Amino acid sequence: MTTVAFIGLGNMGAPMAANLLKQGFTVRVFDLNPSLVSTLADQGAFACPSACGAAAGADVVISMLPEGRHSRALYLGGGDAQGLLATVAKDTLLIDCSTIDVESAKSIAVAAAAKGLDFVDAPVSGGTAGAAAGTLTFICGGEVDAVMRAKPILQAMGRNIFHAGAAGCGQIAKICNNMLLGVLMAGTCEALSLGMDNGLDPQVLSDIMKASSGGNWTLEKYNPCPGVMPGVPASKGYQGGFMVDLMVKDLGLAGQTALTSHSATPMGSLARNLFLHHARQGFGDKDFSSLFSQFRSKSE
Ligand code: NAD
Secondary structure, three states: OOEEEEEOOOOOHHHHHHHHHHOOOEEEEEOOOHHHHHHHHHOOOEEOOOHHHHHOOOOEEEEOOOOHHHHHHHHHEEOOEEOHHHHOOOOOEEEEOOOOOHHHHHHHHHHHHHOOOEEEEOOEEOHHHHHHHOOEEEEEEOOHHHHHHHHHHHOOOEEEEEEEEOOOHHHHHHHHHHHHHHHHHHHHHHHHHHHHHOOOOHHHHHHHHHOOOOOOHHHHHOOOOOOOOOOOHHHHOOOOOOEHHHHHHHHHHHHHHHHHHOOOOHHHHHHHHHHHHHHHHHHOOOEHHHHHHHHOOOOO
């Protein structure tokens, strides 16, 4: 059975690694936070003292880290530290599932290719619920052969595996998707609040818009108004889900990408400013649907 080294066991990485274990993979784990490593070891993973230690002897490395600088440090090294590209065996497949900037993803891919290593950028969509249920969507960038090699492993953690194009294209597609999600969430909050200010029941308005031309994923699956939809973060004090800080990061990545390609993204810029303002008011660690509270009066 394939041995997978899993680096980064946070909100997303831990349930993804747990699904690999459930599917019978041998999993070697590392995180800077030792308690997260222990939790996975209790589920059957091999606890490792470093990323290089986890990758030694693994057929596949999967990383799930916060930002580009973390992925670059892991694979390329820096200062005195060696990166994984310098230490892993020649036929190791490297998969970075983190959402990072396109340039970082491309630079790792170029350095990996120079060493004859297969590298795939494979950011995910589906959130923590999708990670736990094993229903994530993986959006891959890289060489066809590398993505084909990655597919059976990704299928153990997800339902849809897309190949967006060459190295970095997975990140571009993911950033486009999340920019649209941010815009849709902001618009949905605004429309629901307008209706409520004018006497409408948010449940009734949501049902109407879902079945009308304003229908969208946030209304279908992630209603931001507390009490309208059971089980979603809005009905649990905006706990869990997808943090405002991460949405701000992704909208920033969209802006960065747009600068490089001279693309106009006025809606994405506005959404970034709305979410950033919300984060600066102390909501950074709340679910991103909490933006709804910006549209409601303090007395509610
Ligand atoms: P998280 O902050 O919960 O987890 C990141 C983990 O990486 C932490 O446990 C941290 O200790 C670890 N880490 C950081 N640097 C490390 C290093 N050098 N070596 C080992 N471990 C290291 O973040 P998350 O929510 O799991 O998100 C991870 C990535 O997935 C991000 O890029 C995020 O944008 C993306 N993402 C998140 C969601 C979501 O709903 N949370 C959804 C889709 C994509």
